[in-house]
Amino acid sequence: MNLSSQPGPIGIFDSGYGGLTILDGIRRMMPEPDYLYLGDNARAPYGTRSFEVVYQFTLQAVRRLFQEGCHLVILGCNTASAKALRTIQQNDLPAIDPERRVLGIIRPTVEALGDITHTGHIGLFGTPGTIRSRSYDMEVAKLYPDFRVTGQECPMWVPLVENREADGPGADYFVHKYVFSLLSRDSAIDTALLGCTHYPLLIRKIRKAVPTDVCVVTQGDIVARSLRDYLVRHPEMNARVSRGGTCRYLTTESAAKFSEMGSLFLSRHIEAESITL
Ligand code: DGL
Numbered sequence: 001m002n003l004s005s006q007p008g009p010i011g012i013f014d015s016g017y018g019g020l021t022i023l024d025g026i027r028r029m030m031p032e033p034d035y036l037y038l039g040d041n042a043r044a045p046y047g048t049r050s051f052e053v054v055y056q057f058t059l060q061a062v063r064r065l066f067q068e069g070c071h072l073v074i075l076g077c078n079t080a081s082a083k084a085l086r087t088i089q090q091n092d093l094p095a096i097d098p099e100r101r102v103l104g105i106i107r108p109t110v111e112a113l114g115d116i117t118h119t120g121h122i123g124l125f126g127t128p129g130t131i132r133s134r135s136y137d138m139e140v141a142k143l144y145p146d147f148r149v150t151g152q153e154c155p156m157w158v159p160l161v162e163n164r165e166a167d168g169p170g171a172d173y174f175v176h177k178y179v180f181s182l183l184s185r186d187s188a189i190d191t192a193l194l195g196c197t198h199y200p201l202l203i204r205k206i207r208k209a210v211p212t213d214v215c216v217v218t219q220g221d222i223v224a225r226s227l228r229d230y231l232v233r234h235p236e237m238n239a240r241v242s243r244g245g246t247c248r249y250l251t252t253e254s255a256a257k258f259s260e261m262g263s264l265f266l267s268r269h270i271e272a273e274s275i276t277l
Contacts, residue, residue, distance in 0.1 A: 025220025
């Protein structure tokens with residue numbers, strides 16, 4: 001692969017629109033860098049796909065972002081972070097370019113939990129892929145062995161968001177269903193982690209459905225802080241980030257559809273470009 005050594009944008013990848021909630025948090029904290037977002041909307045959702053398929057799709061996206069000039073790619077997707085990150089870091093990066101980096105969002109999210117929970121009982125909402133991978137359970141066990149994680153698969157939440165039904169009555173039904181199922185398994189949960197980057201779009205309904213003393217945690221600000229710290233600790237990578245304050249949006253689906261939905265997600269007008277992977 002012929003890759004440019006010029007400074008380039010920070011790449012953010014997600015299966016669809018969800019990673020925009022991560023991009024938004026990062027840009028609020030760090031507006032200066034250039035960013036390149038890639039949503040694989042044509043193949044979303046990833047949450048119910050096999051390990052091998054999520055890995056192959058994510059690798060294709062990472063390669064594309066590298067070809068577009070990114071030196072650093074954030075997997076703004078828990079499913080891809082859970083199922084593809086480690087293999088890409090260990091098996092693929094050394095061959096593609098050992099100087100480039102791919103970072104996930106599970107580790108920084110787990111690190112932040114220690115400052116949030118009082119009871120150490122964490123409720124985790126995620127896609128079936130994320131929950132079944134047990135990636136969160138393993139990270140929590142490493143950092144906070146006394147904490148207890150109770151996971152809840154929410155297979156309907158991403159389709160509701162991707163299909164613009166997040167504010168509709170169908171969403172009420174499925175929010176209550178999964179919240180009830182989670183809380184009935186551990187009444188000491190004081191922290192409900194939205195472990196899927198699409199779920200902040202449902203936060204109003206989720207907050208209403210959980211008891212008021214349960215803190216609902218999203219990942220945008222957490223990942224932004226972690227990325228800022230990473231760039232301070234890695235000046236060599238920081239120097240390879242271009243700084244024009246721009247953001248481009250790539251999608252594997254229709255550009256018009258992404259522009260319309262993305263503008264809703266971000267509450268400002270955006271223009272996307274359609275690509276094939
Ligand atoms: N937004 C992704 C995540 O954080 C998953 C969405 C999907 O199922 O494709 O897990």
